[in-house]
Amino acid sequence: MxxxxxxxxxxxxxxxxxxxxxxxxxxxxxxxxxxxxxxxxxxxxxxxxxxxxxxxxxxxxxxxxxxxxxxxxxxxxxxxxxxxxxxxxxxxxxxxxxxxxxxxxxxxxxxxxxxxxxxxxxxxxxxxxxxxxxxxxxxxxxxxxxxxxxxxxxIPDEIDSADAAPMMCGGVTTYSPLKRNGCGPGKTVGIVGVGGLGHFGILWARALGADKVVGISRKASKKDEALEVGANEYIATDDDEDWMKKNAGTLDLIVCTVSSPKMPLNDYLQLLRSNGRFIQVGAPEGPLPALNVFPLIMKNIFFGGSAIGSPAEIREMLQLAADKKVKxxxxxxxxxxxxxxxxxxxxxxxxxxxxxxx
Structure with missing residues (x-):
């Protein structure tokens, strides 16, 4: 041709x-x-x-x-x-x-x-x-x-083309920070935002072998969807009373897929254990909420960001999707x-x- x-x-x-x-x-x-x-x-x-x-x-x-x-x-x-x-x-x-x-x-x-x-x-x-x-x-x-x-x-033969397409950006945007920040056996992982990016985060965390995956979103209405995708637990920040206090210090890693200036960023940080990691992947058109540095200092928390993924990570992600039948x-x-x-x-x-x- x-x-x-x-x-x-x-x-x-x-x-x-x-x-x-x-x-x-x-x-x-x-x-x-x-x-x-x-x-x-x-x-x-x-x-x-x-x-x-x-x-x-x-x-x-x-x-x-x-x-x-x-x-x-x-x-x-x-x-x-x-x-x-x-x-x-x-x-x-x-x-x-x-x-x-x-x-x-x-x-x-x-x-x-x-x-x-x-x-x-x-x-x-x-x-x-x-x-x-x-x-x-x-x-x-x-x-x-x-x-x-x-x-x-x-694209591996095991992956349908319609499923592979969103993996090329939405998929690797969440796979890459999970893999690079130690998601796997022995880890408890939180995914903020149960949507296009966030549901991929839950899928990858499970495929990488995390012990527990917690979906985090504003409304309780997304709980059933988060659990169906593969989350073990769910936190609704608008609807669950005292959600931060009840879940403080329980997560090793958080990947945040949302970018609202109103999101409770400092409360999210309280969910992390000492030496925990918070990785921002949602890209806002404006600023994020003001950050209180004391949770970072007092618990030795790492706050970082991540954008898409390298060619090597994309190939690795596609093979994981094929091997683990990620859908x-x-x-x-x-x-x-x-x-x-x-x-x-x-x-x-x-x-x-x-x-x-x-």
Whole structure:
């Protein structure tokens, strides 16, 4: 297949109103082809909260026009002469990162150590980014996607494409901090927010062998869902009386997937044992609540953050999902209904992720 056999077109955000379900389907020029690139016929693309933030310029001015979508799964239809272990016909996934300085103009310290997601010189997002060759990156709400092969990953046969798509960002965003911060046998783990990211956190914590997983959210109404996903216990911070005092000092690790300026951050810290860890992955458009440092000081607590994951972590996550039969909660939506789906996503109607299907 040659590029004459297909064209690049997708749901284009033209201004901040596109987040209100006003994206427009139109064509665009993809990345200028290089020998390490591949073209993917998109079969599935997850909807991520990052898509909404970007469409409405919530994290800063977006480079309109913009095609969002960085939870891409599809079939390779073209592979460059230097494509890394990927050939035409392979089923692959692409996450939130499309390129880094790896192998170009000298590796940065992060890329040289296998942490390309932390590239300090040239971290390129799968959409709304500019490559070294000056091309613009366009995402997966589309028919086709072009990207460097280093940031595409073969999907194990055991994983359904609609399930694999949200793993590429939402999945690894929670897998990576859990794995890097010691989630496993002997640990009690709390996941704040039982939603698109949080339900993945519960799934991974169980798959990694944590002794106990505690779902934490505002309302008791999500308790049954959290337990069904795999949590052993549940805390409703709005509805459970004295929840902080009753659960103080019971958790080894908390991964927080929410980012509200009203969240009870200092109470969350009280849930940790001495030497516990609190990792923030929810990315706000504004500031987090003011932090009281005394819980950190008096209990030797580590407070940190995490963003997506490295290529090595994505491959590791996919294999874990295959081995442990990890099954996310996914609602399939036709690609032509993307405008309605992003509005429903913003309204909290997803249980717990939407995957667009071509």
């Amino acid at each position: 040659t590029t004459e056999d297909y064209k690049f077109e997708g749901w284009m955000g033209l201004d901040p109103s596109s987040a209100e379900g006003k994206m427009v389907w139109q064509g665009y020029e993809p990345k200028v082809w290089e020998d390490n690139d591949i073209d993917i016929k998109v079969t599935h693309c997850g909807i991520c909260g990052s898509d909404l933030h970007t469409l409405r310029s919530g994290w800063g001015p977006t480079k309109y026009p913009c095609v969002v979508g960085h939870e891409i799964v599809g079939i390779v239809v073209r592979a460059g002469s230097k494509a890394e272990g990927i050939k035409v016909g392979d089923r692959v996934g692409v996450g939130a990162q499309n390129d880094s300085c790896l192998g170009r103009k000298g590796d940065c310290e992060e890329c040289a150590s296998g942490q390309e997601n932390l590239c300090s010189k040239f971290m390129i997002g799968t959409y709304n980014g500019i490559y070294m060759n000056g091309s613009k990156s366009y995402g997966g709400y589309a028919r086709y996607h072009r990207c460097p092969s280093h940031f595409a990953f073969k 996310p909660w996914v609602m399939k939506v036709p690609m032509e209904d993307a405008n309605k789906a992003i509005v429903d996503m913003d309204a909290g109607k997803a249980r717990f992720r939407y995957t667009l299907c071509n």
